[in-house]
Each structure stands twice: as structure tokens, then as C-alpha cells.
Amino acid sequence: MKKYKIGYTTGVYDMFHIGHLNILRRAKEQCDYLIVGVSTDELVKEYKNKIPTIPFENRIAIVEAVKYVDKVVPQVNMDKFEAWKNLKFDAIFHGDDWKGSNLYDKAEKDLKAVGVDMVFLPHTDGVSSTLLTGKTGIE
Amino acid sequence: MKKYKIGYTTGVYDMFHIGHLNILRRAKEQCEYLIVGVTTDELSFIRKNKYPIICEKERMAIVEAIRYVDEVIPQNDMDKLTAVRKANADAVFVGSDWKGTEAWNKYEKEFAEIGCEVVYLDHTDGISSTILRERLAEK
Numbered sequence: 169m170k171k172y173k174i175g176y177t178t179g180v181y182d183m184f185h186i187g188h189l190n191i192l193r194r195a196k197e198q199c200d201y202l203i204v205g206v207s208t209d210e211l212v213k214e215y216k217n218k219i220p221t222i223p224f225e226n227r228i229a230i231v232e233a234v235k236y237v238d239k240v241v242p243q244v245n246m247d248k249f250e251a252w253k254n255l256k257f258d259a260i261f262h263g264d265d266w267k268g269s270n271l272y273d274k275a276e277k278d279l280k281a282v283g284v285d286m287v288f289l290p291h292t293d294g295v296s297s298t299l300l301t302g303k304t305g306i307e
Numbered sequence: 308m309k310k311y312k313i314g315y316t317t318g319v320y321d322m323f324h325i326g327h328l329n330i331l332r333r334a335k336e337q338c339e340y341l342i343v344g345v346t347t348d349e350l351s352f353i354r355k356n357k358y359p360i361i362c363e364k365e366r367m368a369i370v371e372a373i374r375y376v377d378e379v380i381p382q383n384d385m386d387k388l389t390a391v392r393k394a395n396a397d398a399v400f401v402g403s404d405w406k407g408t409e410a411w412n413k414y415e416k417e418f419a420e421i422g423c424e425v426v427y428l429d430h431t432d433g434i435s436s437t438i439l440r441e442r443l444a445e446k
Contacts, residue, residue, distance in 0.1 A: 226325040
């Protein structure tokens with residue numbers, strides 16, 4: 169029996185790498201059913217002002233093929249509370265590089281009020297889609 | 308009941324992309340148990356005179372996390388016949404871009420002698436690790 173029933177995590181998952189995989193594995197360790205929101209190209213353009221290297225259809229197909237993932241959904245906006253209304257998860261997972269960012273302050277409060285835990289997972293150093301290197305991030 | 312019992316396929320799987328995923332999915336559609344040989348960093352260097360962007364540990368971890376893959380082994384050399392024997396494979400899957408090449412015509416004959424077929428799978432156009440390297444270089 170895992171700590172949470174339904175877990176939710178989101179990302180762009182551009183050029184899928186070991187950092188993405190570590191987050192998905194650690195999230196699935198803590199929940200029975202893992203839902204992953206994959207940001208659409210439009211959303212990435214809107215808030216990062218750049219277009220992902222890999223188009224949405226391919227990014228979501230790869231995340232869906234990862235064995236820790238039970239369901240994928242497109243992430244069309246940054247409103248996590250809105251996502252909760254549809255998906256009814258009891259935990260939301262984030263890389264701990266987001267910790268303390270005020271982007272989630274309000275969402276965290278709203279989600280807490282409906283019984284959702286925000287769980288921060290260790291971020292894999294030395295690898296990101298922005299900085300793709302050959303350094304090992306494996307455990 | 309699928310056509311083959313044990314399938315074997317190999318690749319570098321550098322910067323895992325939709326072309327890799329399509330091959331693995333189509334291979335698994337035709338066999339009960341799919342073994343994937345991931346080319347080591349050393350073998351890549353020997354063959355292509357360059358190292359992959361992503362190190363072998365991470366490349367192996369990502370391939371292993373794909374739900375169509377049952378087992379991952381390192382591919383240290385080009386001796387495919389020994390690998391096929393060891394794996395006890397009755398099918399070897401390879402991209403259709405290799406069909407009709409001298410090397411694979413020879414493999415077809417060698418493998419047939421030990422009861423193994425070569426199955427050519429559709430190649431996904433428009434994506435490759437080389438294309439991704441170029442896109443990264445542009446950024």
C-alpha cells in the first residue's frame with residue numbers, strides 16, 4: 169500500500185532524459201496511480217517564450233511509454249487547482265528546484281485546503297533539457 | 308500468441324526519441340519477450356569515432372524504463388551472432404533502412420542457420436539522434 173492513491177506531476181519532457189525519468193520513478197514509488205501532465209507547445213511558448221525541440225505529440229508519446237506512468241494528459245495551462253478538479257489526485261509531485269518559487273504558493277494553499285499534499289522530489293543535478301550533457305545522473 | 312518468442316534489437320538510443328520508441332513498440336508487437344542491446348560508449352566511439360551525447364548508463368536506464376522492453380543488455384561488440392545465440396532469440400528486429408545491405412544480407416543467412424529471422428521495421432522519417440545533435444548545436 170503506497171502513501172498516495174493518485175499522484176500528479178507535470179513537465180515539458182523535452183528530449184526525454186534521466187532527470188525526467190528519476191522524477192517519474194520517485195513519484196510512482198509514492199502513489200498507486202501516476203498521472204502526468206505534459207505541457208503543450210502553446211503553453212511552453214506562452215510562459216517560456218520558446219518552442220520545445222520535440223513537438224508535443226512525440227513528447228507525450230514517450231512519457232506514456234514509460235512504465236511508471238499510468239496516464240498522460242495534456243497540460244494546457246499552469247492552473248494546478250483546475251487540474252485537480254478534473255483529476256482528483258491526492259498528491260502533486262515537483263522537482264525540488266521549484267521549492268520556494270512563488271509560482272506555486274497560491275496553488276499549494278488551495279490544494280492543501282482540499283487535502284492534496286505537495287511533495288518535492290530531489291532534482292537530478294547536471295542534466296536538463298536546457299543543459300544536455302553526458303554527465304551521469306543515474307543512481 | 309505472438310509470432311516470435313524472444314526478439315532482439317540493438318541501438319545507441321542517444322537522446323531517446325520517437326523513432327526509437329516506434330521501433331521498440333513495433334518489435335514488442337511481434338514477440339513475447341523483447342531484449343534490447345544498448346551500444347556501449349566505447350563501441351560507439353570505435354564505430355563512429357564520437358561518443359554519444361548521453362552516457363551508456365543513462366541510455367540503458369531510459370530504454371529499460373520503456374514498457375515494451377523486457378530486458379536490457381550492454382552491446383560491447385559487433386558480434387551479433389553470439390548475442391543472438393546467448394539471447395536465444397528467434398527474431399532480430401532492425402530498421403528497414405538496413406534492408407538489402409551487404410551486412411544484413413549476411414546476417415540473414417547466419418541467423419537462419421540457428422533458427423532466427425531478421426524482421427525489418429519501418430523507419431520513422433524526420434527524426435534521428437544526428438538531427439537532434441544539429442538542433443542542439445543551433446541553440
